[in-house]
Amino acid sequence: MYLFHEWLSALIVGVLSLRVLQKLxxxxxxxxxxxxxxxxTYGVKLELYKLTSGVVTVVDMFVAQAQRIPDKPFVIYEGATHTYRDVDRRSNQVANVFLERGSPRRGDCVVLLMNNEPDFVCVWFGLAKLGCAVAFLNTNIKARSLLHCFNSCGAKTLVVGADLVACLEDILPxxxxxxxxxxxxKRQSGADDTLQVHSLLDEMESASDQPVPASLRAATSLKAPIMYIFTSGTTGLPKAAVITHLQALKASAGFWAFGGRGDDVVYIPLPLYHSAASMIGIGGTLQLGATCILKKKFSASNFWSDCRKYDVTIFQYIGELCRYLCNQPQAEGEKLHKVRMGVGNGLRPDVWRDFLARFGGVRMCELYGSTEGNLCFMNHIGKIGVVGRSNFFYKLLFKYDLVQYDMERDEPVTDQHTGFCxxxxxxxxxxxxxxxxxxxPFFGYAGSKQLTERRLLRNVFVPGDAYFNTGDLxxxxxxxxxCFKDRVGDTFRWKGENVATTEVTEHLGLVPFIQEANVYGVEIPGHEGRAGMAAVIVRPDHQFDGKELFEHVVRDLPAYARPVFIRIQEFIEITGxxxxxxxxxxxxxxxxxxxxxxxxxVDYPQKSYVPFTEEVYQNILAGEKKL
Known part of the structure; x- marks a missing residue:
């Protein structure tokens, strides 16, 4: 008995010691x-699909869920519930309209220009059931950029939301x-006849809601393109990032990887034309067989009341969204909700702490990854201020490196003898x-091998290797x-969007009194990202006109891309x-x-750019002036 107690005591001490060593x-x-x-296991699952039953896509998963849980709410929008069966049948109607017309066909690309609404999902899935690739357009882009998007992805069909038809009038010819x-x-009207457009709603009324042949959507490879998501980059105009079945499937597993369940209710206030809302949000919801609350736009004042009304358990965010929530006036019962998890990116540490202190123990699941990139980090630990976690085993699966970067020369530092990073x-x-x-793999951008090549660095560590340049420090x-530190090059983030400085520069160059412009971002205390600032040279014999400049940028640039500050210079420095x-x-x-x-x-009430005084500067620092 004595020996048994000695053995048991030694075992307990050993276990406790191991636990102490593990924690240390x-x-x-x-x-x-x-x-x-x-x-x-998820990666193995994808491989087994190929070996046993062929390639299973996100749309295949949706069809399977519609058969498994047909009466379960899939999308709830403005109080109206759309079950998995509802969305399945309505997407079948979309598919049958185009199938009967004979265009677009399997393999064609269709551009989708719509705000958040259930029919965004129905049109997307309906076209996917035909084997078409769908290109999501940012609803903020203007005429010139929109035409460029068609050329880059080779689309010959456009589906546009009823509330965005007016945006097309100038470019319809x-x-x-x-x-x-x-x-x-929208329904056909006399005004539409003059525009020479088709009404998809009218056609859907008489279309069958029965499934189209599954062979139309059948994929032979996970690396086949299925979507194009336009993203701003260093080249100025939007680029069509190629999204394959493989990327879509990986993104749809995001909620599940963080611990999402079938009984979750997901709140999606982000625009569906972004990969976060469409690929992770909608894709993740159907991966779980869950329900999503789709909002047309984010509203800070309605956020928590919506969460309580719909028993939301997961919400999607960008860093700015959480800051807006923290800036709302305090109210009673702010911690009375069922939200257990937030999934997103760009959450600053100070906002993160304020959010948790004010709204309770919500697990914030920060992730990192660009739409077109081949790498993703996920902060599965929940440590404040980091975008992900790596270790020896992770690095065996995902090869990445951090290399020295010269901010002044705007290029990686290379060894003067070997030429390697x-x-x-x-x-x-x-x-x-x-x-x-x-x-x-890196699938690049549609329509331009040159754009794809620009995102690659070759001969980085050994001759012949190739790395995707994230552009992130x-x-x-x-x-x-x-930890994420900053963006490099010609792109910065403001209001949750990537701002391409070259695109803004091109637009400013069209202003009659501006000879040259140099656009960049500046940090503002208390604000996520960088606010746009343009150093400009005024043409000889011209004067700076704040009202004319204001009218120009409001007309031609989305709100997030408009310069907040203007700096007048006599000359602009250039590099070697x-x-x-x-x-x-x-x-x-x-x-x-x-x-x-x-x-x-910029001063929106006065509709002009006005002199920037010390008083206005102090108001910005104090948070009294909205930007």
Missing amino acids: FFPYFWQDVFFLWKII SLREDNIDVWVM QRVKKGETGLLLSKVSASS MAENKEDFI TFKQQKFQLVQSGFNPSTISEPLYV
Whole structure:
């Protein structure tokens, strides 16, 4: 008996010692193991599908869910419930309309220009059932960019929401010249006859809601393109990121990987033309067999009342969304809700802490990944201020590196002898590169091999290798947590959107009194991302006209891309390779007391750019002036 007690005591001490050692040296061991196990099993599942029953796509999953849980609410929009059966049948009607017309056909691309509504999903799935690729257009883009989008993805059909038809009036002649069929989600009227567009709603009334042949949507490869999502980049005009079945399936597993369940109710206030709302939000909802609350637009004042009304358990966010919620007046019962998880990206540490303190123990699941990228990080631990976590096993699956980057020269640092990039040390900030391989392919952009090649760096560490350039500066600390630091190059984020400085520069160049413009982003305390600022040279014999400039940017640029500040310069510095020098301008910020050159700030009430005074500057810092 004595020996038994000695043995038992030694066992208990040993177990406790192991637990102490684990907490000291491997504090996240079991969380890492469980998360990696989920990722690996999902990958194996995709491979088994190919071996047993062919390629299973997101639309195949939707059809399966519609058969399994037909009466379960899938999309709830403005109080109206649309079950899985409802969406399945309505998408069948869309498919049958085009099938009877004979166009578009399997393999064709169709452009979708719609705001958030259930028919966005029905048209998307209906076209996918025909084997068509669907291109989602940002509803903020203007005429010139819209025409460019058609050319880049080769589409000959456009489906437009009823509330966006007026946006097309100026370019309809150009669309007709290019033989592009325009379908609108509204009833036919006399006004529509003059526009020469088709009513999809009228056609759907008489269309069958029975399934079209499954062979039309059958995929032979997970790497076949199924969607195009337009994203702003360093080239100025929108780029059509190629989305394959593989990428769509991976994105749809996001909620599940973070612990989502079939009984969850997902709140989607983000625009469906973004990959976050469509691929992760809608795709993730049907992956779980859950229900989503789809909002036309985000409303900070209605957010929590919606969550209580619909018993929301998961919501999607971008960093700005959470800041807006924290800036709302405090009210009683703010912690009385069923929200247990938020999934998104761009959440600043200070906002993260404020959000949790004010609204309760919501698990914030931060993730990182670009629409077109071949790498994703997920913060499965929930540590504040990081976008993901890596470890030895993760790096075996996903090859990435952080390399030294020269911000002033706007390029990676290379060894003067070998010409190869230099990795940063642990804890240092570097440019994130993701290796392109058979297991982590980069599918690039439609319509331009040149645009695709620009996102690649070759001969990075050894001759012949290729890496996807994320354009993001990151740091990986000693605990293997990964933190986002900043964007590099010609793109910055503002109001949750990527702003392409070259596109804004091109538009400013059309203003009669502007000779040259240099656009960049500046940090503003208390705001996510960077506010747009343009250093401009006024043409000789001209004067700066704030009202004319205001009218121009409001007419031609979406709200997030309009410069907040204007800085008047006599000349614009350039680099040795004739690139505009932005580094010093970014560093000097927007403080009028430290900048000797004239500054202006946008003023929406006055509909003009007005002189930027010290008083206005202090109001911005105090949060009293909205930007």
